[in-house]
Amino acid sequence: MRLTQLPLRKPAYVDSIDWTLLSPAEGQRLREYGLCEGASVEALHHGGIFGRGPLACRIGRMTIAMRRHHAAAIEVRTGPGEDA
Template identity: 55%
Template sequence: MTLDQLPLGTPARIASVDWTTLVAEEAQRLRALGLDEGARVSLAYRGVFMGRDPLAVEIGRMTIALRRVHARAMTVEPILETSAA
């Protein structure tokens, strides 16, 4: 599943990023923000207009706006959280 398909509020780990689909400068900016393989993310919001851009992605204590085309380049794996009882 790609990041743009992740249900809102579901924690996930970025499994892979298809950097070849992104412009080099955009890819560099995303890496600088920590959006790379292994990062833990959560989708907080989807835009309401035509393309449903932007997406708000939580990574660590940051929330960043991300275009859907960038989120489609990222494959994520939902993280199953277990409560310690």
């Protein structure tokens, strides 16, 4: 499941990231935030009308706002070896 599809407040882990959907600068920025395979993530809030705006999410202990197309590049699972 994509990070954009993760229910709010449900902890998950990054399973994979499709870096080809992101520019090199976007990918570098997300890596600097600690986003990598195995990182803990949690969707906190969907912004904008009908949840189409940015996504507030927690990566480890940091909370950031992420554009939806960035979040769509991130596959998550709810537990080790499980799908979300």
